[in-house]
Amino acid sequence: MNTVVVAGSDGCLLVDPGVHTDELATLAAEIRERFGRCVLAVSSHPHWDHLLWSTGLGEVPRLASGRGCEFLAEPGRLSACRAEAVAEVPDCDAALLGVVSSLRDEGRSGRIEWGGPRVEFVVHDGHAPGHLGLFVPGDGVLIAGDMCSDDEVPLLDLAARDPLGDYWDGLNKLARLAGDRCEVLVPGHGGVACGGAEIRARFGRDRAYLDSLAAGGPVADARLGEGAPGWLVAEHEAAMAWSVRRKSSG
Structure with a gap:
């Protein structure tokens, strides 16, 4: 899976962090070395492989669309995503998967509010x-x-x-x-x-x-x-x- 890092003056924005535990650990180390820290993360959509996270990436706001958050809040959705993740990546941190909040997208388009580009x-x-x-x-x-x-x-x-x-x-x-x-x-x-x-x-x-x-x-x-x-x-x-x-x- 492709991960995108957008560099800002006080850290970076991270889009779709990755899947495998070693990938996330490497990503966290590179972010610390090159950008200092991650200040915001975005999941492009509510499928398990785009919702993973690692403690090494820090405790930062993690966003998804309002509709994506509603989908994950439906009965059984988040637990099913976590079960899929564990089946594919047994050592993933399932408890951190899908811990996202809604960005302000009432008009279905807009701009990410953060301190970078x-x-x-x-x-x-x-x-x-x-x-x-x-x-x-x-x-x-x-x-x-x-x-x-x-x-x-x-x-x-x-x-x-x-x-x-x-x-x-x-x-x-x-x-x-x-x-x-x-x-x-x-x-x-x-x-x-x-x-x-x-x-x-x-x-x-x-x-x-x-x-x-x-x-x-x-x-x-x-x-x-x-x-x-x-x-x-x-x-x-x-x-x-x-x-x-x-x-x-x-």
């Missing part, structure tokens, strides 16, 4: 409820969360009322947030995209996938080719089955 955000429900997209205009960096990956096809939230519509909305909001200012795109998983041509290609591949999915297939996407992980293929097959059912019932 300007960080803008939008909220959408593509992939997960209350998914945040963040943009650092001073550096031209778009932090996309689990969107626009070169490794993963769009992963829809099939429990939502309108999974395709939500994902389309998310892509469009990310594109509007950064506009022509974007020079670097950081997805939650996969490689970083640099330069306008590569960034536009990322959006284009995701849009083409959604178009094919909406049509009920076929889907021609290199991310599902030979060597694709089984879990990703299974997610795609579930989305395709959902799309076929949707078309047949509509």
Whole structure:
């Protein structure tokens, strides 16, 4: 998973800290050495791998979107996230997972309030409820969360009322947030995209996938080719089955 650190004058802002215990320990040491301390953290969305934390990172405000916090507050959600985390990372500090509070996002867009460089955000429900997209205009960096990956096809939230519509909305909001200012795109998983041509290609591949999915297939996407992980293929097959059912019932 990709972690983003935004340097400020009195510490740093941390987005999606990481997954494995040794990664978090290394990250904490590097932050102390290079930035002094972490002063604020943001989870891009309420999935377990974006909600982990370590005591080494300090006791700092940890934020998520209002909708993301509401989702985690639903009965059984947080305990399920913690169980998933322990199953994948047995030595994680499950008690610290998901200890987040809501940022001020009533308008579903705005600016992170902190003492460092300007960080803008939008909220959408593509992939997960209350998914945040963040943009650092001073550096031209778009932090996309689990969107626009070169490794993963769009992963829809099939429990939502309108999974395709939500994902389309998310892509469009990310594109509007950064506009022509974007020079670097950081997805939650996969490689970083640099330069306008590569960034536009990322959006284009995701849009083409959604178009094919909406049509009920076929889907021609290199991310599902030979060597694709089984879990990703299974997610795609579930989305395709959902799309076929949707078309047949509509």
